[in-house]
Amino acid sequence: MKEYSTYIFDLDGTLLDTLNDLAVSTNYALHWAGMPEHSVDDVKVFVGNGVKKLIERAMPDGINNPKFEMTYSKFKEHYIEHSMDTTKPYPGILETLAELKKKNKKIAVVSNKFYDATQKLCRHFFCDSVQVSIGERENIRKKPAPDTVLEALRQLGAERETAVYIGDSDVDVNTAKNSGLPCISVLWGFRDKNFLIEHGATSFISEPNQLLNY
Template structure:
């Protein structure tokens, strides 16, 4: 069956974002006199949204009041510096241009808060996507099916004509929960063994190979 809609995860799938995330995490930790994180640590913390990223980066015994201050600090810093070292993965721009030329709709589904997801998508992919859905009061984070459901409904494309691509175990669970086929990408923040151990069955090694999968 021809696929008319492709939905992409953002961090680790469309964009390499770790260095900007690390910068904002460590700016916050340093400001509040906490030990900073390594790139590898931040890589293991991403996937469940900004709040969970900061909970994993901060000590477990801090108060909710201080956590709220740290989270606000991170959001403010990241909103100003989210596009400094972030970059599309090799081949991604060509893939998105190819999908557009074939009249295949493109959705972006992220656990970033909505404003940040929109900002980075517009900065890097202006004109190459149809809808961006991030975390908001109207949409539960992945692995809830809300985001995929919203994208399919707004673009009026059934789920059996949709494919979802992501780099994490959260994305695999999201596809399962939404009833949409998920393909796991191997250029992101999780390796093949980890993904396979968390339910992934189909993998892709290169963005341009996605065009062949779509058919």
């Protein structure tokens, strides 16, 4: 089995269980706008393509709703203040990252979460192990475009041939494919195994420490 020296991780649903805080902020913004709120399970389906797309999916008429921009702004205001209320690493994540670091692996996070929130969460939870973290910003295309992955490799000084991508969604499967990287799909995140298989996933792990065998 090939040994990798560079690990590129998705954030939400892969390293961190962020779902409840995302749902609370979504419903805060929807309530402000006088619109119907959603269950956590609804929000679980909406996530994966960045928070702007999350709010678009959560609102009646989506981006065409005249209140869209203000509602999106209210979400971001609330989320940056409350993004760590209940969010936490999945069991085994911190230990696995520490072990990868001990083996001198290069580690990055690439997320469709907006840049400030990505930086805040990575600094708080993973400052000892993650060397590079990249979130959504205006001058770089979101996943599944390869841009954030390629930028992470550039900042790490790593070659594509040394790297593997780890994520929990169809967006991640396509990001890895578009980046020319192998993909390991995790089974503790926001999408189940059958869904992932239907969207092209072929390699799976059910516990973080299984990464250490790659």
